[in-house]
Amino acid sequence: MSVVSGHLSLARATAFEAVIGLEIHAQLLTATKIFCGCPTSFGAAPNTQVCPVCLGFPGALPVLNRAAVDFAVRAALALGCDVQERSVFARKNYFYPDLPKGYQISQYELPLALGGGLDLHVNGLTKHVRLTRIHMEEDAGKSLHEGFADSDRRTYLDYNRAGVPLVEIVSEPEMRSSAEAAAFFEKLRQILLWLGVNDGNMDEGSLRCDANVSIRPVGDTTLGTKAEVKNVNSFRYLQKALDYEIERQIDVVEHGGRVVQETRLFDSAQGRTFSMRSKEAAHDYRYFPEPDLPPLIVDAARRAAIAATVLELPERRMARFVRDYGLPTSDADLLTQTRGLADLFESVA
Known part of the structure; x- marks a missing residue:
């Protein structure tokens, strides 16, 4: 399918509109991981920055990194969020080879921060896009599909990244074009870099974007079935992925089909998205409170002290x-x- 970046045909643009929300995963610039003392530096030899905690060995207990909390709160305050005095960590249960524990420590029902937003300037217009939430979590490891003599037969796993602290910044589905989504991602990167909480290095995976996109008839207020495009790591690729995905979904509908809720990957070489798996719902992850961590308390005095560092x-x-x-x-x-x-x-x- 041929897609012109950033533009639908006039007929399609007047018949359908895109509904886009972003989930940005930003690694926090701490010296050590979120629940253990392993270093977070990029580029070390595989599996040299690991310990029983980040590998999920039985009996190894997590201890929350105070600096990670401070960085997350700083980002939340800069984005106009309401930082919650009490938030709770939860286990997000799923199987994937790069997840050594079989679950990810994240936040679900009671996240670190709610609300907030960003003003975007696109095509001479200003638009405010609200944030839903910001929550803290640990990163997963990394699957290595290339670089080994037997890479055609095997995938190797590097757990150095497992346990690196993240914030996930979730927008409301209020963007209507790939240009708006790219502007949101770019402005958020600028702010995180400015605050010193993230290095903005998308090539190394320290800032990644998942895009949720659906279409609906112009004038309709109901949300369509969304597809999630995972791990897009550049502004240009985000636009290309969304342009393709919007056109793909319109093609499906115009030919009498139904858009399937699924997770898709963007192939930059081919300029298209591919189905990866069916999209999970929240109940599939069987969230429950992390039994080895107490609730996170960020009182007014701590919020005020961190707010003073927001330049x-x-x-x-x-x-x-x-x-x-x-x-x-x-x-x-x-x-x-x-x-x-x-x-x-x-x-x-």
């Missing part, structure tokens, strides 16, 4: 550069892409 954010600093230094908006935007560049400018201005 002037890029958009506000850009506006100040325009106001105080008389810069064109385009120049101010360029200078505030990273905090280091903005600081350098002010040091010599």
